[in-house]
Amino acid sequence: MSTTPRPTRRTVTGLGAAAALGLLAACGRSEEGGSGAAEPAAPIAEGEATGSLTVWAMGAEGEKLPELIKGFEEANPDVSVEVTPVPWDSAHDKFTSAIAAGTAPDVAQVGSTWMAEFVGLGALEPTPEEIATDDYFAGALDSVTVDGTVYGVPWYVETRVVFYRTDLAEQAGITEPPSDWEGLLALARAYQEQADADWGLSLQPGGTGSWQTVMPLIWSNGGGVVDDSGAEFTFESSQNEEALAYYQSYFTDGVSDPAPADGTTEQDFVSGRVPMFISGPWMMSAVESVGGEDFADKYGVFVMPQKETSSSFLGGANLGVFQGSENRDAAWKLVQHLSTPEVQVEWFGISTDLPALQSSWEDETVSANEKFEVFRTQLDTAQAPPTVATWEQVAAKFDAQIEEVCKNDLAPADALATIQSEAQGIGTGA
Amino acid sequence: MSTLTTDAGRSAGTARPRRSRRGAAEARAGLLLALPFVVLFLVFTAWPVLQSMIMSFTDMRITDIRTPFAVDFVGLENYRTAFADPVFRRAALNTGMFVLLGVPLTITAGLAAAVALNRGVGRLRAVFRVGFYTPVITSIVAVAVVWRFLLQPENGLVNTVLSWVGVDGPHWLGDERTALLSLVIMAVWRNFGTSMVIFLAGLQAVDPGLHEAAALDGAGRWRRFVSITLPSIRPTMLFVLVTTSIGYLQFFEEPFVMTGGGPLNATISASMYTYNQFGFGNYGVAGAMAYLTFVVIGIVTLVQFRLMREK
Numbered sequence: 001m002s003t004t005p006r007p008t009r010r011t012v013t014g015l016g017a018a019a020a021l022g023l024l025a026a027c028g029r030s031e032e033g034g035s036g037a038a039e040p041a042a043p044i045a046e047g048e049a050t051g052s053l054t055v056w057a058m059g060a061e062g063e064k065l066p067e068l069i070k071g072f073e074e075a076n077p078d079v080s081v082e083v084t085p086v087p088w089d090s091a092h093d094k095f096t097s098a099i100a101a102g103t104a105p106d107v108a109q110v111g112s113t114w115m116a117e118f119v120g121l122g123a124l125e126p127t128p129e130e131i132a133t134d135d136y137f138a139g140a141l142d143s144v145t146v147d148g149t150v151y152g153v154p155w156y157v158e159t160r161v162v163f164y165r166t167d168l169a170e171q172a173g174i175t176e177p178p179s180d181w182e183g184l185l186a187l188a189r190a191y192q193e194q195a196d197a198d199w200g201l202s203l204q205p206g207g208t209g210s211w212q213t214v215m216p217l218i219w220s221n222g223g224g225v226v227d228d229s230g231a232e233f234t235f236e237s238s239q240n241e242e243a244l245a246y247y248q249s250y251f252t253d254g255v256s257d258p259a260p261a262d263g264t265t266e267q268d269f270v271s272g273r274v275p276m277f278i279s280g281p282w283m284m285s286a287v288e289s290v291g292g293e294d295f296a297d298k299y300g301v302f303v304m305p306q307k308e309t310s311s312s313f314l315g316g317a318n319l320g321v322f323q324g325s326e327n328r329d330a331a332w333k334l335v336q337h338l339s340t341p342e343v344q345v346e347w348f349g350i351s352t353d354l355p356a357l358q359s360s361w362e363d364e365t366v367s368a369n370e371k372f373e374v375f376r377t378q379l380d381t382a383q384a385p386p387t388v389a390t391w392e393q394v395a396a397k398f399d400a401q402i403e404e405v406c407k408n409d410l411a412p413a414d415a416l417a418t419i420q421s422e423a424q425g426i427g428t429g430a
Numbered sequence: 431m432s433t434l435t436t437d438a439g440r441s442a443g444t445a446r447p448r449r450s451r452r453g454a455a456e457a458r459a460g461l462l463l464a465l466p467f468v469v470l471f472l473v474f475t476a477w478p479v480l481q482s483m484i485m486s487f488t489d490m491r492i493t494d495i496r497t498p499f500a501v502d503f504v505g506l507e508n509y510r511t512a513f514a515d516p517v518f519r520r521a522a523l524n525t526g527m528f529v530l531l532g533v534p535l536t537i538t539a540g541l542a543a544a545v546a547l548n549r550g551v552g553r554l555r556a557v558f559r560v561g562f563y564t565p566v567i568t569s570i571v572a573v574a575v576v577w578r579f580l581l582q583p584e585n586g587l588v589n590t591v592l593s594w595v596g597v598d599g600p601h602w603l604g605d606e607r608t609a610l611l612s613l614v615i616m617a618v619w620r621n622f623g624t625s626m627v628i629f630l631a632g633l634q635a636v637d638p639g640l641h642e643a644a645a646l647d648g649a650g651r652w653r654r655f656v657s658i659t660l661p662s663i664r665p666t667m668l669f670v671l672v673t674t675s676i677g678y679l680q681f682f683e684e685p686f687v688m689t690g691g692g693p694l695n696a697t698i699s700a701s702m703y704t705y706n707q708f709g710f711g712n713y714g715v716a717g718a719m720a721y722l723t724f725v726v727i728g729i730v731t732l733v734q735f736r737l738m739r740e741k
Contacts, residue, residue, distance in 0.1 A: 093709075100495035100496055100498075117711070207690060261604070263578075264582075264584075389493075392710060393712075400517075400694075403693065403694055
């Protein structure tokens with residue numbers, strides 16, 4: 001027995017040395033450089049979809065998608081679709097390792113901030129011409145366009161609007177929702193002064209995802225963080241500075257809580273402690289389930305207040321077909337099926353995800369609720385986050401600087417200068 | 431004599447080859463039985479460790495995952511990047527604070543609980559033992575949710591109790607000054623059960639005769655604890671110290687689920703920042719950060735072994 005460890009140890013060293021040598025020999029970047037121009041997409045084959053497809057979808061979408069797929073399977077009896085639900089938390093890692101291993105699914109729900117990164121990995125197929133893209137909301141189409149080429153399609157969208165307590169606004173003497181930046185601040189102050197609110201407006205003082213509330217202000221003020229070509233960051237500008245200073249003023253003037261507790265937005269909204277916040281359509285059912293039956297009459301929503309424009313954040317998810325799919329024709333047929341107006345409406349019925357196609361909004365089931373109409377209006381001007389491969393990392397730096405601005409009174413100009421240099425250090429990944 | 435010798439010689443002569451043949455067979459069987467582990471270890475532990483070390487010397491990014499060998503060696507550049515990153519330095523400082531505060535508190539609490547259970551508490555011992563150990567086996571996510579409620583600024587239990595005695599409690603997790611401290615306290619509460627169980631086992635091995643003799647000589651409880659109990663459980667102490675320190679140096683779950691590293695990076699830890707870098711696809715830099723943590727753990731463990739060894 002005493003002899004056994006020795007060969008083993010020798011094997012380890014040998015293996016290690018061999019591996020290291022192998023690496024040394026094989027290492028070094030090829031001279032090719034970036035991915036270059038995308039190959040034009042091949043057309044989709046005629047006829048019904050056949051064969052088997054694997055589809056990955058995240059969170060609630062993953063659970064509800066099989067119900068929607070039934071229609072596709074009925075129309076194409078020879079196809080079998082297997083939906084794998086993936087938790088959002090681990091989705092990004094699962095995708096990147098699947099792409100590396102060449103085991104990516106045929107079709108998948110792709111987070112809108114991942115598009116550029118996956119395209120950079122050479123993982124997504126460009127969209128064939130058979131799939132019309134002219135009916136999508138402009139911001140949604142931007143989120144699937146990387147370097148001028150469209151990859152996949154927008155699946156559903158969401159955007160952020162201002163939720164406010166109408167009853168408390170009346171109590172404070174305001175009957176019309178505000179339409180500009182001054183009006184929003186005035187309403188927030190009125191809540192505090194005349195409706196016993198602790199805070200006028202709930203804003204995120206930095207931390208993960210706070211850029212999603214700051215970006216709409218930047219866009220509304222005519223600013224931006226990436227130039228049109230998507231190659232340069234443009235954090236430093238007077239418009240951006242003004243927008244960030246406006247955001248900061250909510251904290252320095254004591255209108256917004258600089259250290260809010262986690263996950264109490266709904267309760268604070270219902271109790272009137274913080275009667276206004278900015279969020280997406282999912283908050284409607286959330287506040288109504290906390291507030292009880294008739295709460296829907298006590299609050300309203302209005303589009304982001306205007307500066308130069310009224311812009312908001314456009315989120316949602318896209319559908320992509322992965323390179324190396326063994327059944328790409330069927331995969332695109334599924335994507336085509338899911339992006340017809342009727343199926344988009346059906347999906348709204350199943351999931352309440354907002355349709356990405358404008359024509360779907362003409363349907364009764366979508367347009368009946370007047371609050372949805374506000375979202376509809378906002379979607380026209382909502383913008384998608386920049387399609388830059390390194391955006392998640394840049395956004396994290398952005399969040400950190402927003403936190404400094406809100407909590408440490410850092411001057412907006414200094415914060416933007418810091419993000420600009422950090423973002424340049426990170427690069428656009430192109 | 432001679433017959434005996436020859437007998438012995440013969441028996442030895444016949445026995446030796448047989449035993450060595452059996453020995454060889456045993457060795458083969460042993461190898462065969464160990465093989466699954468060895469292969470798994472090499473493929474899933476040794477190789478990734480080696481690979482990540484190599485990675486830390488290259489400029490590998492997420493865009494290289496399809497062609498992992500087509501990367502350039504950059505020497506110590508990633509380590510330089512890590513040291514130059516103010517957030518990583520802050521993360522290292524936070525981790526250091528966490529270890530310096532957390533390890534002594536955890537060990538003291540564990541030892542105190544163990545001594546109390548070993549001597550003082552009578553019939554309820556099992557109940558207490560289970561009670562103190564439960565946090566260890568509870569999911570960190572469940573613990574985090576409950577603690578977040580407890581530490582809520584407005585109507586959390588902690589601040590409610592403080593308000594009874596006229597203290598206006600801070601926003602524990604939202605205030606830079608108290609956030610890391612809150613996590614330390616939570617981690618101590620969550621982890622002292624493990625050290626308690628190990629100390630309990632160690633205390634069983636303390637010779638009661640020594641205590642009796644010392645008591646006869648007039649030594650008080652504290653004197654006996656310091657001069658008899660502590661020296662007797664030195665190996666246990668070393669084990670607990672090393673495992674707790676390693677665990678705390680890898681401090682990750684608490685900030686990950688409780689604070690996300692905030693506010694203002696007050697609770698971000700080296701492991702968590704490394705994890706973020708992996709998430710952003712900066713594999714080279716992340717590998718370097720992971721190895722820095724590894725080196726620190728190695729040094730700390732070595733120092734502890736040196737300081738605690740038998741004199």
